[in-house]
């Protein structure tokens with residue numbers, strides 16, 4: 001068994017007094033697509049944000065390619081925060097794509113993709129832009145390099161956001177409902193980019209209501225409900241009838257075109 | 264109303280524009296520091312800034328100007344009245360601009376910061392490359408507005424003896440007995456200056472990179 005890309009043990013996340021995630025155990029295998037599905041408010045975003053260390057888990061451990069993320073257990077068995085430099089290093093293996101794209105509005109598509117190459121990786125401007133352009137080419141947007149986010153469609157913006165994350169050569173890509181903010185006719189172009197990425201063997205964790213995508217691309221599906229992973233497994237297994245009543249209920253609510261063929 | 268009289272008003276507008284422009288710039292620089300203090304997690308920084316702002320927003324500019332004009336010589340600073348005028352106007356506009364900037368920084372969407380954080384930018388880089396440029400864009404219309412307010416408020420510095428548009432108009436009105444013509448002319452000159460500032464502001468706003476046209 002090879003090292004998992006991400007391993008989550010007994011993760012708990014509380015906001016104040018409300019517990020949003022409870023006893024989460026999750027293994028994300030390297031080179032595979034894992035989907036998180038579940039009703040709205042079940043804690044999918046919070047879990048993904050914990051994996052990105054945008055939120056700090058209240059309890060539990062997360063390891064990324066074998067290295068502790070954020071916290072580790074010291075010799076006395078206590079949970080201890082890691083030094084910032086270490087956190088940054090482990091985190092640099094992770095790329096994140098947000099529901100709202102979050103492209104920086106004052107930079108062009110090329111500027112967005114090249115920014116961290118220049119400021120963080122100190123690449124010379126020409127080299128950074130060359131690499132950024134290569135990423136934009138990959139998502140089919142080389143001809144939009146000089147456009148500002150306000151001049152791009154939602155689908156194009158999300159593809160730029162994917163290129164921006166990929167430019168930093170992450171080992172793992174996290175997607176939080178990458179197509180939920182898009183008009184239905186624009187979801188395809190984003191899902192296609194994600195499919196290509198999966199084919200290349202990128203480790204991906206995808207929160208999505210695109211059941212069709214989950215069923216056809218993911219190797220593993222975890223169903224979250226009220227802060228817990230109710231069950232997980234291969235799509236054929238998870239979607240096989242008879243289904244868990246909560247999943248049945250969820251599918252009734254979020255049924256999309258892809259899923260209708262499947263169900 | 265002769266061309267000569269009108270010309271005197273136009274010449275006086277150099278003072279109006281000069282004092283306003285200098286005050287806006289000094290006020291902006293002060294406001295950067297003040298807004299940083301306002302956004303600080305520490306009360307030690309926040310409280311004095313909040314006090315400064317409530318004072319300068321709560322006391323009429325006219326009273327501030329008279330106070331500063333009389334206070335500076337009292338504490339042994341014999342400065343020309345132009346300095347008193349600029350100090351008063353700068354402090355006042357700093358208070359308003361600081362509130363604008365604070366609002367701007369607070370309205371930078373959290374997601375932009377998180378994206379920068381995920382890209383590995385340091386807190387300093389996030390401030391310089393993402394937060395500050397976006398906040399400045401968000402506050403730019405308010406800044407133009409403030410510039411126009413200051414241009415109009417600059418008429419108050421006539422009380423400390425500076426012969427800007429309003430003071431010149433008063434002097435001319437009493438010596439020529441043509442108050443209506445003189446004050447109408449003054450109004451037109453103010454209007455023209457403010458219009459140019461507003462138009463320039465709109466133009467700059469539209470040409471900022473990434474602006475929604």
Ligand SMILES: Nc1ncnc2c1ncn2[C@@H]1O[C@H](COP(=O)(O)OP(=O)(O)O)[C@@H](O)[C@H]1O
Pocket residue numbers: 015020038039040041042043044045046047
């Ligand atoms: N920053 C926060 N503070 C307090 N509660 C939060 C915060 N973020 C999320 N929550 C709560 O956590 C729960 C799970 O939210 P979320 O992870 O966004 O769910 P999902 O992505 O599955 O819709 C919700 O009840 C939400 O209100």
Ligand SMILES: [Mg+2]
Pocket residue numbers: 044045046177
């Ligand atoms: Mg969510």
